[in-house]
Amino acid sequence: MKRLTFVFALLVLLNGCQLGPVTHPAPTVAQIGSDLNCTSGDHGFEDGQAGWGFCYPATWQYLERVANPVDAGPTHLDILLSITDVPCVPGTPIAGESPRPVCQTNAGLFGLMVISTYDRAGATDLTGWMQANLKPAPAPGQPIQWGDATEAQQLADGRRIALTPHHVVVMELRFNKDGLDLESAMSTRLGTWKFLY
Numbered sequence: 001m002k003r004l005t006f007v008f009a010l011l012v013l014l015n016g017c018q019l020g021p022v023t024h025p026a027p028t029v030a031q032i033g034s035d036l037n038c039t040s041g042d043h044g045f046e047d048g049q050a051g052w053g054f055c056y057p058a059t060w061q062y063l064e065r066v067a068n069p070v071d072a073g074p075t076h077l078d079i080l081l082s083i084t085d086v087p088c089v090p091g092t093p094i095a096g097e098s099p100r101p102v103c104q105t106n107a108g109l110f111g112l113m114v115i116s117t118y119d120r121a122g123a124t125d126l127t128g129w130m131q132a133n134l135k136p137a138p139a140p141g142q143p144i145q146w147g148d149a150t151e152a153q154q155l156a157d158g159r160r161i162a163l164t165p166h167h168v169v170v171m172e173l174r175f176n177k178d179g180l181d182l183e184s185a186m187s188t189r190l191g192t193w194k195f196l197y
Helices: 002-016 126-133 182-187
Strands: 042-047 052-057 060-067 076-085 110-119 151-154 160-163 167-174
Touching: 052 060, 052 182, 110 182, 126 151, 126 160, 126 167, 167 182
Parallel strands: none
Antiparallel strands: 042 052, 060 076, 076 110, 110 167, 151 160, 160 167
16 A cells, blocks of 8 residues: 555656646737727727727727628628626725725626628729628718728718728627717727738
């Protein structure tokens, strides 16, 4: 029995003392938005696969889902961000009780942001790309400045569309009248967008 205990202890020691370099898998999530210049109180979100990034309010929490529409092939990527606003701060501790968070009235409001990335496919202008790729093709929208996009428009239905060096990006903000006002938050942050390629 002593010999068995000795062998077990030796195995535990040898297992803990590995020789040579120890490799760990690389993190699958990069430092999100580290190269964006967000103002104080904002966080950065960047998707290297889609080729863009932007700043958003620090009180937002999001769940990200990626979808490739079945009929769109590999040249179309949809990223859905389910956003909840959580503007709460720790409360003042009361003797004998745990501190309760203090939240603003809009805490828990929800909205959905859909950002679609398409291959530019050699298009020379945004209107030409829309006519060739969006069915039915929308009427040309109001020209806007959107980050470092080559060309951008806001369409009559509220969607924003940008032509970048290699892609076309469409942003659709979905919320109801009692939900999170994504339009106010994102329209003031269009300048923070960086189209990486």
